[in-house]
Amino acid sequence: MLSMIGLIGGLALLILLTMIGMNLLVAGPLSAFIVAITSGLPLFPQLAGKNEPDFVTNYMGGFTGFIASWYFMFLIGAIFGKLMEDSGAADSISKWVTDRIGVKKAALAVVIACAVLTYGGVSLFVVAFSVYPMALSLFKEADLPRRFIPAALGFGSTTFTMTSAGSPEIQNWIPIEFLGTTPYAGWEVSLVVAVFMMIFGYWWLKKMIKKAISRGERFESRETDSTQVREKLPNPYLSCIPLLIVLGISFSFHKSLAQSALIIALLGGCISVYLINRKYFIDFSKAVTEGTIGAIIAIANTAAVVGFGGVAKATPAFSHAVDAMTNIPGSPLIGGAIAVCIIAGLTGSSSGGQSIALPLLAPHYLDMGVNPDALHRVAAISSGSLDSLPQGGYVVTTIRAIAGEKHKDAYPAFGALTVVVPLLGVILAVVLFMIF
Numbered sequence: 001m002l003s004m005i006g007l008i009g010g011l012a013l014l015i016l017l018t019m020i021g022m023n024l025l026v027a028g029p030l031s032a033f034i035v036a037i038t039s040g041l042p043l044f045p046q047l048a049g050k051n052e053p054d055f056v057t058n059y060m061g062g063f064t065g066f067i068a069s070w071y072f073m074f075l076i077g078a079i080f081g082k083l084m085e086d087s088g089a090a091d092s093i094s095k096w097v098t099d100r101i102g103v104k105k106a107a108l109a110v111v112i113a114c115a116v117l118t119y120g121g122v123s124l125f126v127v128a129f130s131v132y133p134m135a136l137s138l139f140k141e142a143d144l145p146r147r148f149i150p151a152a153l154g155f156g157s158t159t160f161t162m163t164s165a166g167s168p169e170i171q172n173w174i175p176i177e178f179l180g181t182t183p184y185a186g187w188e189v190s191l192v193v194a195v196f197m198m199i200f201g202y203w204w205l206k207k208m209i210k211k212a213i214s215r216g217e218r219f220e221s222r223e224t225d226s227t228q229v230r231e232k233l234p235n236p237y238l239s240c241i242p243l244l245i246v247l248g249i250s251f252s253f254h255k256s257l258a259q260s261a262l263i264i265a266l267l268g269g270c271i272s273v274y275l276i277n278r279k280y281f282i283d284f285s286k287a288v289t290e291g292t293i294g295a296i297i298a299i300a301n302t303a304a305v306v307g308f309g310g311v312a313k314a315t316p317a318f319s320h321a322v323d324a325m326t327n328i329p330g331s332p333l334i335g336g337a338i339a340v341c342i343i344a345g346l347t348g349s350s351s352g353g354q355s356i357a358l359p360l361l362a363p364h365y366l367d368m369g370v371n372p373d374a375l376h377r378v379a380a381i382s383s384g385s386l387d388s389l390p391q392g393g394y395v396v397t398t399i400r401a402i403a404g405e406k407h408k409d410a411y412p413a414f415g416a417l418t419v420v421v422p423l424l425g426v427i428l429a430v431v432l433f434m435i436f
Helices: 002-020 024-038 055-086 089-101 103-119 124-142 146-158 170-179 187-214 236-280 284-312 316-325 332-347 350-367 372-383 393-402 407-435
Strands: none
Touching: 002 024, 002 284, 002 316, 002 407, 024 055, 024 284, 055 089, 055 124, 055 236, 055 284, 089 103, 089 124, 089 236, 103 124, 103 146, 103 187, 103 236, 124 146, 124 236, 124 284, 124 393, 146 187, 146 393, 146 407, 170 350, 170 372, 187 372, 187 407, 284 332, 284 393, 316 332, 316 350, 332 350, 332 372, 332 407, 350 372, 372 407, 393 407
16 A cells, blocks of 8 residues: 555655656656655665565666667757758748748648647657757747647657558557557557547647737747848758758658667758758757757756666555456456556556556456457557556656747646546547447
């Protein structure tokens, strides 16, 4: 009981500290410490028995493991975004978009850009880095409150694309290993759910922006924004080539190299930005430096939250929670959705929710005769809901490190679109699978 109180209390504390703006490099280990001591975990490896978990080892295992897996993607992705900004390519694309579809649809342009890159196989973190400079230009051109940029980025990346049939993102591929399905499992229902999430989510985003504008909110420039007025911008069509190169290389090598394909793709993007727009750069070296610093801050903040999950997973309470979630009575689809959803929330990871729940759920439910395609799609969609609670790694990176916003300003819209909308999508998917 004490371990469960500590697990829930530690998670609540992490969410609270994140919302009030505490440095995550402090908030993450502090919250994990609460979880560890209430669960009786030794603090140091010297105090633990052989092969037994301890606070320092488990926290740093999650922290360093995330950095080891994602450092190059964060680094090159952040540099790519800065090069797009410094060369004027992001401004050029945003101006072309607003001239064609109108400034009032700037948010739609951001959502579509994220959706295309995500469905093309580009990692969610990299999509945020890549599209943010263009999003900033679009919102500035349209005079929209910039606190909605993270919501637009998250909505376009983590809802109707990340978990849909055919998506190359890992959230759509994890179930294949345990269910023997394909990436297109349950595509008919997936299509209906994706269209619903896209239409409803965009309507909600527009409504929130419109309400903010009616209260007098406008785009507010910052000292860190580029203030230099450009007399000439690069060609918008040529400026799109780096994005297409990232998309094309990522898609081509995704099966053979998995996430490592992003390293090649982003390097190709950086090189193409320089070659195509080199005469338009304001300060190439400064852009690379700022991108590097931004990447380090972003990955450190995210790793601090992942470290919390490393400690949480080692506690008795977490094991009991997983057992309870994976033995929910009633419809297997409902039980599977709830289990994946809750575990993703506890770990702050959509892939973590599936990786922990499915090895336990799949054999049992398949023996019961559950349609594996239906379970695949429900598990995928549900994994992309509570993983976007305030302390989630992607949430922290997008709101804090990339957009430079405060959680209290940006998260309400972000949470509405990346938590509530996917939850409604899960419910719709379950209902459709039960009917048909």
